[in-house]
Amino acid sequence: MTTATAARERGFEWRPFFQRYGLLLSFGLLCLFLTLASDRFLTGDNLLNILRQSAINGIISVGMMMVILTRGIDLSVGSVLALATVVAADGLRWGWAPLPALALCLAIGGALGLINGLLVSRVRIPPFIATLGMMTLARGLALSYTEGQPITGLGEGFRQIGTGYLGPIPMPIIVAGLVFLGGYVLFNHTTLGRYIFALGDNERTAFLTGLPVKQITMFVYAASGALAALAGTILIARLNSAQPSAGEGFEFDAIAAVVVGGTSFEGGEGTLLGTLIGVLIIAVLNNGLNLLDVPSFYQSVVKGAVIALALLLHRAIR
């Protein structure tokens, strides 16, 4: 009897183990597979490259995660990125200094996000619809503002955020790292972070506990918009050009990273480490598919399949 119980208990411990480390394990297996499949994968240059490529999605994903934690969704990140960056790029072209241009870019992103937040929290439009509207609206504004033309020539100073280095580390990685660090502090050590989780867990309880529900909602959407704009500055700095069509489909990469990382669409559940691994899985996958010379049409198929698989696994071990 006792041995039987003990055996069952030992058997059961696999579940928490997988719940905890399953994602890390899948990531490890993916890397192991690519190391064996291509000798170009496990090189310092390639790894740095992966990190640099994942910086943009990583920054957007932190904002997306906050929104999803409150049971929301932000479909407008790509369009917001485009609108904020074309306006900032226009400023740069007119001779603005890099820092004011950066600040303008973040302010536009934050303001557009705030409008999303207002629509969701005050007007009570479902997040999917509100941000879908913003997605179309911001894209339209970006296209009208530029008349569909890219804006080029941003100046060397501004381009540092995309092309510069701090010691051996590329700037985009530094920026993304700071965003994740900030996210970590926010989620684990601030009241606002706890309130975001609380709101996603149970909005009614949050309201009855006296939490500032509307302000929290506005914050997460504003943060998502501002972070999308920040990611956008890296993008345009690297390309030395701001395009009104930039960022199309970015919302899907961010949502995929957050959800693969284990954040629940039901809100109130998720870890920043999970999101980080989600971002890296998607970046490594992109990188690996290129290294293995998979034709780009098939790349989408494989990516989709891997995401579906990750979600299935998540379901199964919950």
Added chain:
Amino acid sequence: MSTQPLLHMTHISKSFPGVQALSGVELTVERGEILALVGENGAGKSTLMRILNGVFAPDSGQILWNGQPVTLHSPHDAQRLGISMIHQELALIPYLDVGKNIYLGREPTGSLPGTINWSKLYAQARQQLDCLGLDIDPRRQVRFLPLAQQQMVEVAKALSLDARLIVMDEPTSSLTEREVETLFQQIRALRAQGVSVIYISHRLEEVFAIADRVAVLRDGSLVGCKPVADLTPEQVIRMMVGRELSQVYEKGDEASAGDVVLAVEHLSREGAIQDVTFRLHAGEILGVAGLVGAGRTELAETLFGVHPATSGTIRLNGQEVTIQRPAQAIRSGIALVPEDRKAAGLFLRMNVATNIVMALFGRLARWGIIPWARVEQIAGDFVERLDIRTPSLQQRVRNLSGGNQQKVVIARWLTLEPEVLILDEPTRGIDVGAKAEIYRLMHQLAGRGVGILMISSELPEILGVSDRVLVMREGRLVGEFDPRTATQDDLMSAATGSGDSGRNGQ
């Protein structure tokens, strides 16, 4: 007809990691019998019923149905045999009508394959409802029906599946007294037709009103199964808790009514409460009785700013306060423990410590940064003070029992040291042992000068715990009573508006 009982569960055992949920349980149900199944939370009632419903397989033991051994792999298997479960949370689809709900997934087919013969469906539904003597339009959407009728729709659904045994889990928890009586009549009618019922409830009065026999579970074992006629409620309680319960309703020291802490004058809210005037003293437990829908919860929500008042004044310690939102009520020193703790009182996926300290975070934090060490210390203190049984502060609240969850909600408010504590149905769905602890806690708080407003549908609780009782009907206060002299009948007649609603206790 055979002489075998309809259902015989024998030597049923089931263990989960670290817990022996059931050990050697015997349970029989005769044809046309109402068997009440009682026990504290965690006694094994739901595990036993899940085994009967094919959700869990027992580790050992057998289920005999009409004397034949059967193995149940799913609720579907159970349904095929004629066993239907009606859960506390109803499984109806609110936006479908009654007929569609009854025949969901089993719609009669029309002349073409894949089509539905709607007229036949509604005719059959009509027939099922008639069998139960229910005057419900089968084309009415379920969400428009009162809860009691929704429950009867579930029963009609069960009968349409040829159920021989219906398990009802806490069917009356959200019904008014009158609705309970209707439900009982219909349960008795089912019995007359030879249908058996297993009736699970925490409310012993109901058990004694409806059941033929009572089976008591404690810590996973059957401690007794006797005809109700041979038992008294006190005996059943003793069997459930396994110890002499000196008194569930333990009065505190004679109420030393302090100053008026909350004074409410002519408070009204459109369509909810009308012209409510009362005073609550420091250290007083003021009970609010009334039928469901009489405006008691609405009164609590108005005082707490969930829905602001349209007219009238609220004074705290003599100072008039404006309360438009819960946050304002909280700042003024009012706390509300809501009726439905899972939907409105808890963050189920968050841990015990965070749940307790949530309302205090804002005051503890500097520059928005949480001092975790202090948080843990405060949460730990409250876990100890309220005797919240949890393996650790990191345990998710979802995994605690109902009584301990309720204590977590109360603890959250106590961190703010409120002057007025409103408790809406504080012991709903909580076992007897935990109830006594909640009452003791209320008396302790009152002893420290907190004014307590307790809304409850359980009249023994109202009379046993309160220092003074208000009765509400149709949004108005219609009576005030002294619980030492008033009887349940007095409160009931005031609540229903039958007889004179005197203000005797003044």
